[in-house]
Amino acid sequence: MASEEEQQKADQTLAQQLAESEQAMYEQSQQQIQEIEDEVRQTQALVGGKETIEAGLISAYDQATSPEYYQKALELSNRYSHIRKIRGDGNCFYRATLTAVIERVLHNRDELEPLNVLCKGWRKRLMDQNFPELTTGDFCDAMETLLESIKENLKTNEVLMDDLNQDGIANYYVAFLRLITSGYLRENEAEYAGFIEGGRTLDQYCIDEIEPMWKDCDHLSIIALVNALILFINKNSVKNITEISGTTITKMPREIKEVKEFLVVSRRKDAKYVLVKTNPQNVKFKVRCSKYLYTLVLADKEKASKVKSSLPNGLTVKEIK
Incomplete structure (x- = not known):
C-alpha cells in the first residue's frame, strides 16, 4: 500500500500532467485562432473597393436557402447602389464610419470645415477629461493632419483609400474615433451609466470595451460615436432589419x-x-x-x-x- 508521501507525489505528478495538457490545448487553440486571423488579414483588405450592392451583397445569399436575407439584400439595393466591405477585426464599425465620413467630405467640401472644427474641439474636450496628453495628442494630430491634407487638395480618392488600408496610418484615425466615443460617454455619464451591464462603472466600461483597439463596437458605443461626431448614421445592417417599409424598421x-x-x-x-x-x-x-x-x-x-x-x-x- 502506497505511503501518504508517495500518494502526495503521485497526486502532484497527475496535477502537473493535467496542467501541462491544459496549457498545450490552450496554446493549440490560440494557434488555430491566430491562423484564422492571419488568413483573414491576407485575404481581406481593411477597406474594400467600391462594389455594386448586387455583386457585393445580394450575390452572397442564396435565394433558395436564405430567402429572407436575400429579400432584405434586394430591399437595401433600392436605397443604396454601392457598398465597401470592411475587415471584421473588431475595429470594423469605427473603420466603416471613418471611411464613410472621410470619403464624404472629400467630395462635399462644404462639410469639411465643420468636421475639422469639431475634431479640433475634441482635443480640448479629451484633455479636460484627463486623457493621457502624449498619446491623445498623437491621435488628434493624425486626424487634424488628414483633414488639412484634404482641405489642401493633397488627397485623391485613390491616395485616401491607400492610406485607409495601411494599419500604421489608419489605426491612428480609428484610435481617435475610439477616444471621442469614450470621451462623449464620460461627458454624459449620468445619461448612459444605467446602460452598463456586468456591474461595471462607465469608466471601467470605456477602459474595457471602447478605448482598446480590436474590441467590437456595441449599441452603446455606436450611439456615443454618432453623437460625438454629431452625425446621423443609418445603420442598416441586414441582421437588424426584419421589415423595411418607408422609414419603419422592426427589430428583434x-x-x-x-x-x-x-x-x-x-x-x-x-x-x-x-x-x-x-x-x-x-x-x-x-x-x-x-x-x-x-x-x-x-x-x-x-x-x-x-x-x-x-x-x-x-x-x-x-x-x-
Whole structure:
C-alpha cells in the first residue's frame, strides 16, 4: 500500500500532467485562432473597393436557402447602389464610419470645415477629461493632419483609400474615433451609466470595451460615436432589419438576431467550417467564410447545443479546447 508521501507525489505528478495538457490545448487553440486571423488579414483588405450592392451583397445569399436575407439584400439595393466591405477585426464599425465620413467630405467640401472644427474641439474636450496628453495628442494630430491634407487638395480618392488600408496610418484615425466615443460617454455619464451591464462603472466600461483597439463596437458605443461626431448614421445592417417599409424598421431581441444571422451565415455557399469552443461561462462559435469570420457567443449551454445541432449537414465542425 502506497505511503501518504508517495500518494502526495503521485497526486502532484497527475496535477502537473493535467496542467501541462491544459496549457498545450490552450496554446493549440490560440494557434488555430491566430491562423484564422492571419488568413483573414491576407485575404481581406481593411477597406474594400467600391462594389455594386448586387455583386457585393445580394450575390452572397442564396435565394433558395436564405430567402429572407436575400429579400432584405434586394430591399437595401433600392436605397443604396454601392457598398465597401470592411475587415471584421473588431475595429470594423469605427473603420466603416471613418471611411464613410472621410470619403464624404472629400467630395462635399462644404462639410469639411465643420468636421475639422469639431475634431479640433475634441482635443480640448479629451484633455479636460484627463486623457493621457502624449498619446491623445498623437491621435488628434493624425486626424487634424488628414483633414488639412484634404482641405489642401493633397488627397485623391485613390491616395485616401491607400492610406485607409495601411494599419500604421489608419489605426491612428480609428484610435481617435475610439477616444471621442469614450470621451462623449464620460461627458454624459449620468445619461448612459444605467446602460452598463456586468456591474461595471462607465469608466471601467470605456477602459474595457471602447478605448482598446480590436474590441467590437456595441449599441452603446455606436450611439456615443454618432453623437460625438454629431452625425446621423443609418445603420442598416441586414441582421437588424426584419421589415423595411418607408422609414419603419422592426427589430428583434439582440441574441435572437445574432443566432439567426449566425445560422444564415453558416448556410452561405462559401462557408468552410465552424469552430466551437466551450468555456465555463459560455460557448463560442466561429464560422469561416471565404472573406470573413463571423462569431457568436452564447452563455446558455442548452441554447448553444441547439445551435450546434441546427448547423447544416456537410459543414465541418471543429471542437477546440
